[in-house]
Amino acid sequence: MTIYTIPEFEQYYHQWKRTQMQPRFHDTLPIERFNLNKKKVVKKRKTELTTNHLDLPVNNILQHKETKDAFNTNKFTDLIIAYLKSVHNCNSARRISSEGRYRPGVGFLKGTHTGMEDIQALIKGKLFAIEVKSPTDRMSDEQKKRKAAVESDGGHYIIATSFEQVQSDLLSILK
Numbered sequence: 001m002t003i004y005t006i007p008e009f010e011q012y013y014h015q016w017k018r019t020q021m022q023p024r025f026h027d028t029l030p031i032e033r034f035n036l037n038k039k040k041v042v043k044k045r046k047t048e049l050t051t052n053h054l055d056l057p058v059n060n061i062l063q064h065k066e067t068k069d070a071f072n073t074n075k076f077t078d079l080i081i082a083y084l085k086s087v088h089n090c091n092s093a094r095r096i097s098s099e100g101r102y103r104p105g106v107g108f109l110k111g112t113h114t115g116m117e118d119i120q121a122l123i124k125g126k127l128f129a130i131e132v133k134s135p136t137d138r139m140s141d142e143q144k145k146r147k148a149a150v151e152s153d154g155g156h157y158i159i160a161t162s163f164e165q166v167q168s169d170l171l172s173i174l175k
Contacts, residue, residue, distance in 0.1 A: 001087065003167045006034055009083060016086040034079040040070035071134035077118050080130060080166055084121050088170070093121040115142025117150075117157070124174060127155035135161050 004012060014031045021029065045065040052058045077095060084093035098113040117129040129150045131143060139147070139159070147157045156173050160166045 001171055003164055003171070006036070006079070006163055009079070009163070010034060013082050013086050032082075034075055034082075036072050036076055036079070037069050038072040039067040042066045042068050073132050073134055076160070077132045079163060080119055080132065080160060083167070084123070088123050090121050090123050093119060096120055115140065115146040117146065123170075126173070128158060128170070129155055130158045130160050130166070132160045
């Protein structure tokens with residue numbers, strides 16, 4: 001199997017999705033782009049409400065919003081699941097949601113499954129637990145315990161930091 005770059009995989013995935021649908025809808029399918037960069041707000045915009053010479057309210061900008069590029073782990077997770085489904089014919093690949101939630105009047109409730117991996121997949125009878133991390137992130141203690149538990153039960157735990165690394169790790173295990 002080949003290791004794809006992201007633009008090559010976008011083309012492959014587009015062709016694969018076309019085979020999954022009826023021919024009369026082929027022209028309506030846009031190419032899905034997996035852009036792994038997003039803008040992260042560093043400083044919020046500060047404004048002050050004043051009046052102009054006609055006594056009308058005006059927002060004066062004291063400080064402009066500042067953003068920086070950040071790694072989009074959400075899109076990266078979508079990219080890995082699309083890769084597993086299209087290239088490895090894995091119908092069991094799914095995202096595991098373990099974050100908490102906000103309830104009005106109560107506040108933020110912590111998730112019940114802390115430390116769970118981001119993606120679980122079963123490929124050729126082997127369990128793959130994939131933790132998606134940006135290049136600067138580190139694993140928490142709960143995630144390290146989960147990794148040890150998955151590996152002690154015979155599963156494979158992959159820490160995904162780049163698309164090429166995920167592909168090479170999967171291919172080396174599946175050989």
